């Protein structure tokens with residue numbers, strides 16, 4: 001098994017509420033589906049306002065890591081700590097993690113059938129604390145504004161992705177967890193979404209981007225963490241991964 005990569009600044013003996021070294025610190029996290037040990041002692045830091053690309057081959061554990069950070073019931077977190085802005089996510093249930101500012105946009109986008117674009121956004125704003133106004137979401141994604149009265153599930157794949165990101169922004173979030181946002185999208189739509197993710201970063205929101213389209217993710221990201229069979233095998237700059245052919249070939253098969 002790979003030796004775990006330890007992020008800088010984490011003192012295992014410290015009180016991490018005070019000393020967590022980054023805005024989001026994932027420390028020695030182990031998570032299981034039943035008896036299956038899937039997230040295997042993962043540690044990494046995410047700094048406020050950055051985009052982190054979380055990469056790795058199929059089955060490397062990317063989705064499971066995002067689900068663990070969002071504190072969904074599965075996989076079950078059995079060991080480790082996750083700190084968001086000095087708050088212990090590892091002690092929270094998913095609704096508490098959401099209230100603390102974590103927003104997971106899952107791969108299947110979860111647009112609510114029978115509701116228009118605007119109703120999908122309004123529903124996301126029902127419970128405070130509210131985030132962006134619906135007009136601000138339409139400024140970010142003009143296509144959604146043009147289609148505000150259209151049923152959400154009849155949108156194109158790219159528009160549905162915009163709607164699910166827009167829905168996350170309707171709440172007052174600190175960290176956006178995006179699971180394969182580019183899946184099935186044409187390159188021109190990928191570029192359009194990447195542009196909006198840059199704008200979202202400029203607003204101070206921190207993003208973890210899980211993506212099979214590693215090149216597109218690396219071009220956008222500040223840093224990259226690469227997983228292999230549930231463990232971290234690289235933690236460093238996204239640019240370095242783009243430039244390091246051997247690393248890409250070994251862990252990303254590109």
Ligand SMILES: Nc1ncnc2c1ncn2[C@@H]1O[C@H](COP(=O)(O)OP(=O)(O)OP(=O)(O)O)[C@@H](O)[C@H]1O
Nearest residue numbers: 033036038056057058059060061062063064065074
């Ligand atoms: N609900 C589940 N029950 C049992 N095992 C699961 C479950 N979900 C995922 N796994 C297993 O956990 C491992 C990691 O899966 P995960 O979906 O996190 O990987 P991934 O890196 O996101 O892969 P992909 O890029 O294919 O989506 C895989 O071996 C997968 O089969």
